[in-house]
Amino acid sequence: MSETPKTESRPRILFLDAHDSFSLNITSLLTTLLNADVSVLQIDSPLFNPSSPSFPSRWTHELSHYDAVVCGPGPGNPSNESDVGLMKHIWSLSERDVLPVLGICLGFQSLVLACGGKVRRLRRGLHGMVRGIGHSGKDVFEGVECFKATLYHSLCGDVGQDGISEEEWEVRKWAAVNRGEGEGMGQGLVPLAWVEEEREEGTGKERVLMAVRSEGRPFWGLQYHPESVCTEEEGNRVIVNWFREARKWNEERGRVAVRGWDVLAAAATKGSLLSRPVGGGEKENGDGRKWWEEWGLGAVLESETVPLPIGVQVPDVVEAVEADGKERVVLESSNCAAKEAMSDTRGRYSIISCGLDEALRIEHHAGDDHATMRLGKVGGLPLNMSQTIPLAHHGDIWGFVASFHDARHLSHFEVSSGSPFTGGFMGFITYEQGLRDIDIHVEQPRPHRRPDVCLAWVTKSIVVDHHLGLIHVQHLRPRNSKADLWLEQTTASLLSPRTFQPTKKGPCQQPPLKIHPIVQPPSATEYESNVTLCQSYIASGDSYELCLTDQTTITTPAPTCPWTLYRTLRARQPAPFASFLRLGTATLVSASPERFLQYSRSGLCSMRPMKGTVRKSPAVSTLADAERILHVPKEEAENLMIVDLVRHDLHSICGAGNVSVPALLKVEEYESVFQMITVVEGQIPKEKGYTGLDVLAASLPPGSMTGAPKKRSCELLREIEGAKERSLYSGVVGYMCATGRGDWSVTIRSLFRWEDEMDAEREVWRIGAGGAVTILSTAEGERDEMFTKLAGPLGVFRES
DSSP, rough: OOOOOOOSSEEEEEEEEEOOOHHHHHHHHHHHHHHHHEEEETTTTTTOTTSSSSSHHHHHHHHHHHHHEEEOOOSSTTTTTTHHGGGHHHHTTTTTTTTOOOETTTTHHHHHHHHHHHEEOOSSOOOOOOEEOOOOOSGGGTOOOOOOEOOOOOOOEEEEEGOOOOOOOOOHSSSSSSSTTTTTTOEEEEEEEEEEEEEESSSSSEEEEEEEEESSEEEEEEEEBTSSTSSGGGGGHHHHHHHHHHHHHHHHTTOOOSOOOOOOHHSSOOOOOOGOOOOOOOOOOHHHHHHHEEOOOOOOOOEEEOOTTTTOOHHHHHHHTTTTOOEEEEOOOOOOOTTGGOOOGGEEEEEEOOGGGGSSSEEEEETSSSSEEEEEETTTTEEEEEEEOOOTTTTTTTHHHHHHHHHHHOGGOOOOOOOOOOSEEEEEOHHHHHHTTTOOOOOOSSOOOOOOOOOOOOOOOEEEETTTEEEEEEEEEEEEEHEEEEHHHHHHEEEEETTTTTTOOGGSSSSSOOOOEEEOOOOOOHHHHHHHHHHHHHHHSSOSSSEEEEEEEEEEEOOOOOOHHHHHHHHOOTTTEEEEEEEHHHHHHHEOOEEEEEEETOOOOEEOEEEEEEBBBBOOOSHHHHHHHSSHHHHOOOOOOHHHHHHHHHHHHOOOOOOOEEEEEEEESSSSSSEEEEEEEOOOOOOGGGOHHHHHHHHHGGGTEEEEHHHHHHHHHHHHHHHHHOOTTTSSSEEEHHHHHHHHEEEEEEEEGGGGGOSOOOEEEEEEEEEOTTTTTOOHHHHHHHHHHHHHHHHHHHHH
């Protein structure tokens, strides 16, 4: 089919993605700022294999469909072909096929190398640092006022700047650099911007190249990140000016991008989890449904609301209605009594599952090609039913969860309750499942069969509204079934003045058993060594930030009461996202202060990355004290890098222009520490068809527990941390309501155990702790932070 060139109102830009965790922030900026359509192609895409004989023609044919190309940032070194991939084949295009290009960070460094310059290490990396950009005021910087921008690099372009004397610097720093001008000089590059970085006393300034233009070709490069949340808006003028110059270059040469069929447009695009194919397999019932497919269909919500008695806390309510429940999930705002929490929505609700032994459960072991449906009891009678569900027809575990959830969706017209949860999934997702979700191989076979996804479909629940002092008792029951007595009996029990008598004690309220556990904490020396190793990877450009962790094991000589441990921990460390979970073979006791993801029926998503910690002490006793300590470059950079990563994750589902940061680098107070947080919000457009579950699946594992870029950082951390699985630690726990709402916390400040590590004579609990290592970290400081975070959960055994 012949193609007729024609002009369209929206230009097209090709973005080459080097597997960076900020890439979609750049594509969003290009889309909204330039009113352009942006196609993303990974630098190692199998669609274009440079070793194939047909590559040159396929590659130039694809590029002919675009007005310009942007080569993005990424981990690694531009001299490594695997790190830049297809970028290398942009700079060597023939005169006939060349088109305008902008390189950013790694793309900038790749351009410098292609033009004869060098790339070397900085004396100290500048990851997450915000600096003023000193520019020439010419070319793409014409009409641009001074502005600050975020830097994410430990390598820099070397065009011979270190060989220029102080006397000549102001004159020569804007001069074109060509072959033969001096040893180590680049060729065909015009410097457009610099940062002169103050270094240690007596060592002078380090001249860091920030922007260049290639002589003779329409290539430009920016070392700084124009898309970062901390890059000032004035910097947008540079992007606008670049595209103006790009289009001018095209017009002068009569180059018109071909509109029509191209490889990327024809390739499959990502779809909502709900749009993935479902079904298949043998049907077992007369109506064509399997036994688990019928579970919970056509449900109706019944609820009663009663007052929360003064002085009664969530554990008291749990013990009143679920005293003998072996399985239990409690998502509690245990800081609700604190004054500062009364105006904070994070401290408003607590959610309690009921009748969990009769709840249908979905389990999945990362690496398997199937999920398992389990049902323990019905009507009090043990069944122990299970069935293996192949995932091939669902895409993956999240496609299966989405199809199950969507078939049981309740519209808001069916719900009159004011609670955030009316029934639906409650459970956990491990860190290892998150690794699989970003295509990191988890070794098979693993030494256990523990579930990495465990979600119970909860139909009986209690929601405590701490602000209004109310208890919502809820039953999501099949529309055609007879109502049981649970709702009536539970409501009557909560209204009875005898239920919460101070003298009444359930089995979990007895004094804790005195135990003498064997504690195996991390080696301080080894942890410090790992911090140094992390920094060596950061200095080489392989990561910007690495969230290093280690694990403590606590072996007890006799079984403990997990609920007692939870009551002890919540008293020691009240937290807005505390949780107790005993589900399947897992038990989790958590005092997490960090929300991972919250989403509403309308598609509004909120994430609260938490980085930057200082322990309370006589010297740091007030919020003002903590702000002085945390509002420093090292701590702010630690938070900022995860903020830009989270924005990228949200952009993957919410799309360009639909992500904002309403609160940046805010210090909050907790029981024993002060934490720096940022609030990032995204809005899923209705026309996209995505849900909050799509955002959840696209954002695992939590960026605050990985570092950036996420995938390369996770690969490095698996190497550094060794064979230990993080498991429940660094995963998430929470709910997805039948109405489409969801709320998930990061499992930090927590302890957990698995049934396969316990018997009548012992049990093993595990506590993970760590922190984000940056180029400005010190081994001693990171060690102290890790042990500070460990102290809270570990303290429950000292009090037991």
